[in-house]
Structure formats: C-alpha cells, structure tokens
Amino acid sequence: xxxxxxxxxxxxxxxxxxxxxxxxxxxxxxxxLALLVRSADGHARADAARGLxxxxxxARADVPAAAxxxxxxxxxxxxAxxxxxxxxxxxxxxGAFLWNATAATxxxxxxxxxxxxxxxxxxxxxxxxxxxxxxxxDGSVGASDTALLGGFTSWSE
Amino acid sequence: xxxxxxxxxxxxxxxxxxxxETSDDDEKAGDDALLAQAGxxxxxxxxxLVARHLSRVLSLARRMTGNVAEAEDVAQxxxxxxxxxxxxxxxxxxxxxxxxxxxxxxxCLDRRRRxxxxxxxxxxxxxxxxxxxxxxxxxxxxTRIVAVALAALPDRQxxxxxxxxxxxxxxxxxxxxxxxxVSALESLLVRARKALRAExxxxxxxxxx
Numbered sequence: 258x259x260x261x262x263x264x265x266x267x268x269x270x271x272x273x274x275x276x277x278x279x280x281x282x283x284x285x286x287x288x289x290l291a292l293l294v295r296s297a298d299g300h301a302r303a304d305a306a307r308g309l310x311x312x313x314x315x316a317r318a319d320v321p322a323a324a325x326x327x328x329x330x331x332x333x334x335x336x337a338x339x340x341x342x343x344x345x346x347x348x349x350x351x352g353a354f355l356w357n358a359t360a361a362t363x364x365x366x367x368x369x370x371x372x373x374x375x376x377x378x379x380x381x382x383x384x385x386x387x388x389x390x391x392x393x394x395d396g397s398v399g400a401s402d403t404a405l406l407g408g409f410t411s412w413s414e
Numbered sequence: 415x416x417x418x419x420x421x422x423x424x425x426x427x428x429x430x431x432x433x434x435e436t437s438d439d440d441e442k443a444g445d446d447a448l449l450a451q452a453g454x455x456x457x458x459x460x461x462x463l464v465a466r467h468l469s470r471v472l473s474l475a476r477r478m479t480g481n482v483a484e485a486e487d488v489a490q491x492x493x494x495x496x497x498x499x500x501x502x503x504x505x506x507x508x509x510x511x512x513x514x515x516x517x518x519x520x521x522c523l524d525r526r527r528r529x530x531x532x533x534x535x536x537x538x539x540x541x542x543x544x545x546x547x548x549x550x551x552x553x554x555x556x557t558r559i560v561a562v563a564l565a566a567l568p569d570r571q572x573x574x575x576x577x578x579x580x581x582x583x584x585x586x587x588x589x590x591x592x593x594x595x596v597s598a599l600e601s602l603l604v605r606a607r608k609a610l611r612a613e614x615x616x617x618x619x620x621x622x623x
Contacts, residue, residue: 273603275579282585291524309611313579316560320430328472328486332464336457339497 262288267299276307427555441466446505453500460500464493467511470581471518478522480565488521515581515591519573526569571606574599601623 260266267289274280278290293299445466451459471492475485495517503510540611564572570592577588578599587598 264594272601274585275607279584280578293620302467306607309607309614312614313575313610315557316477316564317580319431320469320476324486325468326470328489329461329464331469331486331490333457333461333467335490335494336460339494340457365530376503408422 262292264292264296267292267296268302271299271302271306275310275313276303277310329372432493433540441511442509445510446503447512449496449500449503450505452497453503460497463496463510467514468493470511471514474515474576474581477564477580478519478573479525479563484522485523488518488525490519491521502599512590515577515583516593519577519591523569523573539545541620560615561615563610566613567606567609571602571609574602575606578603 262285266285270281270285270289274282278286281289293303421485444465448459448463448466452463471484471489475488475492476482477486479488492514496514499513529549564575567575573592574588577583577591578585583591585596585599589596592599592602594602
C-alpha cells in the first residue's frame with residue numbers, strides 16, 4: 258500500500274534522485290510533483306538538485322563507437338580461444354579433453370595419459386567447474402556470478 | 415519504499431547499421447534465447463548479445479574504474495564469463511543484464527581494491543567546441559573536476575550513483591545489482607550526492623542553478 262506523499266518524502270526523493278522527475282520512483286512521481294509545485298521550499302530544493310545534476314551531466318559521455326568495436330573484437334578473440342581450450346563447456350574435465358585429443362592418434366600414449374588424468378579428475382571432481390573457473394580466472398573469491406545469488410560481498414565505504 | 419520499473423520502457427540500440435528498439439520484456443526474452451544459442455556453442459548469437467550490452471558495460475566500467483584501459487579489460491572479462499555461463503544459464507531465474515552488471519561492478523571493485531590509487535582520466539570526449547580556446551579549456555577543466563569528484567566517492571556510493579544516474583536503471587534494478595534494498599540504495603544515493611557537492615565546492619566548482 259502506497260504511503261501518502263509528504264514534504265519530507267519529496268525532499269528525500271530530490272536528495273536521492275535529483276531534480277529530473279523521470280528518475281523518480283514511478284509510483285511516487287505524480288504525487289511528489291503535485292506536492293512540489295505547491296511548496297516554495299520544495300522549489301528551492303529542486304533548484305539545488307538541478308545544479309548538481311548539471312554538474313553530473315558534464316561527466317556524461319558516450320562510449321566512442323571505435324572503442325566499442327575494438328573491445329568487441331577482443332571479446333570475440335577471447336571467446337574463440339576459450340572454445341579451443343574447452344573452457345566453454347561447464348562439465349568438461351581436462352582428462353576427457355586430452356583423452357579425446359590423444360587417443361585418436363597415439364593409443365598407447367592415450368593409455369598413459371588416461372592413467373595420469375584419472376588422478377587429476379579425482380582431484381578436480383570435488384569443486385564445481387564454474388566456481389573453479391571463476392577463481393582461476395581472476396583469483397578473487399566473491400567477484401563472481403555466484404555473488405548474485407548469495408548477496409553482495411562485504412562492502413566498505 | 416516503493417520500487418519502480420525502469421523509467422524508460424523501451425530502449426534503442428545500434429547493432430551494425432540498424433537501430434533496434436526493444437522493450438524490457440522483449441530484451442529479456444531475447445537475451446535468454448541468445449544465451450541458449452550461445453550455450454550450444456553459437457558464437458554468432460553471442461556476438462549479438464555482446465552488441466546489445468557492450469556500450470552500457472563499457473560506460474559502467476569506465477565510470478567505476480575511472481580508467482579507459484581498465485574498463486575495456488573488465489568488459490572483456492565480464493563477457494568471457496558470460497560465455498562460460500551461457501551453457502548453464504537458466505532462463506527465467508534472473509535477468510541477464512542484472513547478472514552482467516553485477517559481474518562488472520564486482521570486477522571493477524576488485525580492481526579498485528588491488529589498485530587503490532587508480533590514475534584519473536578525463537571523463538570521455540571533450541565538450542562541444544567553444545567559441546574560444548580559453549573557454550574550452552575552462553569547460554574541460556570543469557569536466558575533469560567532476561570526474562575527479564566522482565572517482566573520490568566511496569566505492570558503493572559511486573556504484574549506486576553510476577547505476578542510477580548515468581545508467582538510468584530503476585531503483586529496483588540498481589538495488590538488485592548491488593544486493594541491497596531500495597531503501598539502502600536511496601541512502602547511498604543521498605550520501606553520494608552530498609559528498610559530491612562537497613567535493614565540487616572544495617574545488618570551487620560552483621554548483622549553480
């Protein structure tokens with residue numbers, strides 16, 4: 258149930274979102290505007306917020322198309338490299354990958370590789386592949402997609 | 415505290431030579447479909463997904479890190495994770511853009527923690543040409559002051575401000591990305607704007623009406 262709009266809430270909205278009503282919470286916009294137009298103090302606060310918005314807008318800049326294209330190409334290359342390395346399949350085991358690559362050409366060598374890989378697979382099988390990939394990828398725990406589900410990592414101001 | 419949907423129900427995006435308009439629902443359904451194809455190894459589908467989100471990811475990362483090169487590294491890393499995630503992505507569980515922005519914010523914060531004194535850069539391209547060189551220099555300087563002030567904000571205040579003000583996400587979306595309530599997001603925004611005003615005034619940057 259929506260609370261009735263109050264001058265204090267209008268002040269809080271201006272303080273948080275600035276002067277542009279398009280940024281205000283949808284469900285409160287109309288009521289906040291209606292109260293604002295009747296309030297001299299509200300006008301003054303809106304003017305102050307507008308000044309800060311104008312300053313923030315100075316730092317607004319679109320990403321150049323050339324930069325985006327360059328990064329897109331880098332992403333393309335890194336994805337292609339990941340596909341070659343077999344990192345795109347979440348259930349891949351390095352042993353299975355090497356086995357398939359080796360067995361077709363050198364069956365005896367494949368047998369030796371298989372024995373070695375069995376040890377590696379046993380060691381890796383305790384960790385979910387995604388978490389291991391994230392940790393191996395950037396070395397930091399928490400800076401991963403799993404943080405979305407478990408809440409954010411601890412913040413410091 | 416009331417959560418609001420996105421202020422804009424539709425977005426226009428340039429993909430190649432076309433301008434594509436999508437609603438939030440269309441975008442989510444489209445992202446899920448593209449992810450499913452990418453998860454099956456379709457790199458072309460993944461390129462379309464990248465084209466949809468790259469500009470916003472770069473914009474977010476630039477403002478969070480204050481460094482163009484770092485932002486590009488973050489973007490590359492975030493999308494590589496998305497590629498790896500695609501095969502196990504469950505449509506309907508979460509919005510892909512929310513997941514992606516959270517990864518970007520996390521990566522940026524990790525970099526800030528590792529390199530606390532990130533060199534500051536000008537906030538993008540210069541302003542429109544001014545009638546005189548002197549005026550243009552003054553305007554560029556004011557732009558740099560704002561960029562400095564933004565970079566000086568505590569990490570989560572800056573994240574809240576960037577997501578809400580520059581990326582124009584709804585308060586609900588920004589709060590979800592940061593893993594906080596809408597009320598907590600508003601508190602961050604209030605403190606961020608207050609700190610920013612104080613920093614700008616310290617630089618004698620008049621925040622005029």
